[in-house]
Amino acid sequence: MVDTEHIQLAHGGGGQLTAELLREVILPALGGGQDPRRLTDAAVLRPAKGRLAFTTDSYVVQPLEFPGGDIGTLAVCGTVNDLAVAGAEPAAVSLALVIQEGLEIALLRRVLTSAGRAAKRAGVAVVTGDTKVVDRAACDGLIITTTGVGRVHPAARLGFERIEPGDKVLLSGPLGEHGLAVMSCRKGLSFSADLASDCASVAGLTRALLDEFGPAVRFMRDPTRGGLAAVLAEIAAAAGKDIEIAESAIPVNRTVQAAAEMLGLDVLAAANEGKLVAVVAAEAADKAVAILAKHDIARRAAVIGTMGPASDNPLVEMVTAVGGRCVVQMPYGEELPRIC
Amino acid sequence: MEICGTHTMAIARAGLRSLLPETLRLASGPGCPVCVTDQSYLDQAVGLALGACGAKPIVATYGDMVRVPGQQGSLAEARARGAEVEVVYSAEQAVELAAARPDRQVVFLAVGFETTAPGTALAIQRARREGVGNFSVLLAHKLVLPAMRALLSAGDVRIDGFLCPGHVSVILGFAAYEPIVREFARPCVVAGFEPGQILAGLAEILEQLAQGQPTATSVYPPVSAGGNAVARRLIEEVFTVTDARWRALGVIPDSGLALREGLAEFDAAGRFELPQVGGCEPPGCRCGDVLRGRLLPVDCPLFARRCTPRDPVGPCMVSSEGACAASYKYDRQAVRGGRGVER
Numbered sequence: 001m002v003d004t005e006h007i008q009l010a011h012g013g014g015g016q017l018t019a020e021l022l023r024e025v026i027l028p029a030l031g032g033g034q035d036p037r038r039l040t041d042a043a044v045l046r047p048a049k050g051r052l053a054f055t056t057d058s059y060v061v062q063p064l065e066f067p068g069g070d071i072g073t074l075a076v077c078g079t080v081n082d083l084a085v086a087g088a089e090p091a092a093v094s095l096a097l098v099i100q101e102g103l104e105i106a107l108l109r110r111v112l113t114s115a116g117r118a119a120k121r122a123g124v125a126v127v128t129g130d131t132k133v134v135d136r137a138a139c140d141g142l143i144i145t146t147t148g149v150g151r152v153h154p155a156a157r158l159g160f161e162r163i164e165p166g167d168k169v170l171l172s173g174p175l176g177e178h179g180l181a182v183m184s185c186r187k188g189l190s191f192s193a194d195l196a197s198d199c200a201s202v203a204g205l206t207r208a209l210l211d212e213f214g215p216a217v218r219f220m221r222d223p224t225r226g227g228l229a230a231v232l233a234e235i236a237a238a239a240g241k242d243i244e245i246a247e248s249a250i251p252v253n254r255t256v257q258a259a260a261e262m263l264g265l266d267v268l269a270a271a272n273e274g275k276l277v278a279v280v281a282a283e284a285a286d287k288a289v290a291i292l293a294k295h296d297i298a299r300r301a302a303v304i305g306t307m308g309p310a311s312d313n314p315l316v317e318m319v320t321a322v323g324g325r326c327v328v329q330m331p332y333g334e335e336l337p338r339i340c
Numbered sequence: 341m342e343i344c345g346t347h348t349m350a351i352a353r354a355g356l357r358s359l360l361p362e363t364l365r366l367a368s369g370p371g372c373p374v375c376v377t378d379q380s381y382l383d384q385a386v387g388l389a390l391g392a393c394g395a396k397p398i399v400a401t402y403g404d405m406v407r408v409p410g411q412q413g414s415l416a417e418a419r420a421r422g423a424e425v426e427v428v429y430s431a432e433q434a435v436e437l438a439a440a441r442p443d444r445q446v447v448f449l450a451v452g453f454e455t456t457a458p459g460t461a462l463a464i465q466r467a468r469r470e471g472v473g474n475f476s477v478l479l480a481h482k483l484v485l486p487a488m489r490a491l492l493s494a495g496d497v498r499i500d501g502f503l504c505p506g507h508v509s510v511i512l513g514f515a516a517y518e519p520i521v522r523e524f525a526r527p528c529v530v531a532g533f534e535p536g537q538i539l540a541g542l543a544e545i546l547e548q549l550a551q552g553q554p555t556a557t558s559v560y561p562p563v564s565a566g567g568n569a570v571a572r573r574l575i576e577e578v579f580t581v582t583d584a585r586w587r588a589l590g591v592i593p594d595s596g597l598a599l600r601e602g603l604a605e606f607d608a609a610g611r612f613e614l615p616q617v618g619g620c621e622p623p624g625c626r627c628g629d630v631l632r633g634r635l636l637p638v639d640c641p642l643f644a645r646r647c648t649p650r651d652p653v654g655p656c657m658v659s660s661e662g663a664c665a666a667s668y669k670y671d672r673q674a675v676r677g678g679r680g681v682e683r
Contacts, residue, residue: 189429263429264403266353313676315672315675315676317672318355319355320353320354320355320535321354321535322354322355322356322359322535322536322539323359324354324355324356324357324358324359324535325355325358325672326352326353326354326355326670326671326672327669327670327671327672327675329669329675332407332649
């Protein structure tokens, strides 16, 4: 009896089974309305006037499904967000799948449906893709690689070199939701309160800021792997300037904070998938926060710090909740939970 | 002096030292169980993981052991070379892992003070009860009170009081520190980990010193005088007390735990052929002085030059909770001390 519930190696072979998979699972799930009999090797796009932003990312998250999202949502939002923080309006994304032989087709359908929905919400189209199947030892479940293109906002003048002492650092919302949701899921830990990923497109936020302020927005980034700490450390190093932030100004949900403490993790280094860090001119900061706060995903937007003077050895310093001072460094790269 | 890795980190993270008066020096003692674990233990663990001791067990460990470098690299490096190293949150998870993988041996690295020892004890009892014969532990548990005694008995003591560990004291109870108070006339105050708690603990110590009335007490509500008798009984049922070598401090009598005879089958040291490697402190290493509170990390000549978290010389830099590692990561003076700090 043919197994119709699990991916076979032949599904990646480019023949009948591949066509069937595309026709019956992948394309309907993505919801783009393409005619499966008339697929071409490349999507043809009309080039936008002005600057084009181009980005790529791979998604290897485990588990594939987690509270608040799945690898599909992540793949679309991650790439959309990379375009958005580059000051671009996301126009099109590609989706390349490397599927482990034996993956449940129902799971594939679910995550691709999520991807399709995320694309629709972000106003972007999934225009091209690829499907490969590898044997069980070669990958764990599913790997998705996306690329994205978008037109850069004509008023955007983003770059480390534009950052000036006195500029304000903004954060769009509470830290650590994605990182803690995935970590606790991975370890099979269940907390009585719900931890859910914040996976979402920030394109609406970046568009609103650029529309209003144009060049007064100096720099933007989404704090994914490495969290806020990594973004600030990068900004300090690349802009050659100190940064001072206030711990009490940083929004964090109590559940996330408590989970982080129990797991021995630092929320500053935890991943976020629906948040924005922006450096803006000082005089624009308060209004920028007000504009962000009109969006559902940025209700708790806040000014969290200030750019300092140029420095040979730039540091990110945090004024702690009790009024002490500590340095915020680039995280190592693998946050390990502590013993006791 | 504080003697708890979690306190070390909490103090550095909250930037508390920048708030304290100049006349109060807060030293970090041997509170990080990873830092005081002898080098040979790590070498044995890595050797086991790489299959150098006969079998090739899965090594189950708490997260902070994974990056500690031994003579043959760290467990993380061993994992990249094909060893199976699993990070667990509890000893019980290691037993569950062993039950789920009957085809492999599973060795749990039992590190930690009295906080984690009851968990190890429970895990061993469960393994015996459920017949999980492929589970064993490589023991390196340490006891806090003998270390405190050793610190106060050495020459040139510069410790006026102890901020006692919160989690260990949940097990021991604050009355456990009374012998130290009686013998050495030093305040012993248990505090929790919020900055406010630590400051309250310091204030209590200073108050006692000002009054000349040292006592053993707690400002941390979860800690009672008597502690957790059930947990202590568990420790006694499963372990006996033994001499232990503390890295940079030497052998401290009756400061470690060994398995009771009836449970010896669960001792990885007996089950596998572990190499007996001597560890010796690298030349120039001043961790002994740092751990005894005689030297601040920033004042060590190797700090941030030859000795960094990515390339540590001694134990205080080795674990993320060591005094030097905490200072390197969080203290501005250390990070920007004109020492050519590498990232």
